Amino acid sequence: MTKTNMRNLIITIIFLIISFVIGGITIVHNYQEILTSTYKTYKNSNTNLVGKLILTFEQSIKSSDSIFxxxxxxQEYFIEGYGATQKLLNKKIINDTDIGYMLKDEQGLLHFAGYNYDTKANAKKLASMNDYFKDINMPFSFILALSKDYEGYTTFKNGIEIYANSNLNSDKFISGLDENKVNY
Structure with missing residues (x-):
């Protein structure tokens, strides 16, 4: 095992231990509120014993999640610790977004790097909108925002080459606009 891998393993173990400690403290500090909420649900239920237990179980899970x-x-220290851990591990990817993931380049700029997807449906919808505007004699043009990925300037650490093809979706979309004779 290399020094870097060992360091990353140690940092990860420390972060997990801290996470479990924070989780334990959170449970200890909130158990009274959870028990009170669960007891109120059980007491106020007008069903038979099995129904009460099921309702109480469902409610206790919902209230526990909300309370936790x-x-x-x-919480603030946990978030700061998570960020520090990511920095210590030299992570440059944020992968919890719906559109794909975010990358940080060597210049410190954040980039959205989406997944490849089929853009033909969007190009066809835009073409039908273009046709509608033609029918009512109104000019139409589509404007696509520029990408901040500059070839030869935007570089990423750790061998991240995924973003080099970031304009593929845009290129496919633009070719779909060309096929449908939409101004852009």
């Missing part, structure tokens, strides 16, 4: 989300012990 609002009252995480050391």
């Amino acid at each position: 989300s609002k009252n995480i012990a050391g």
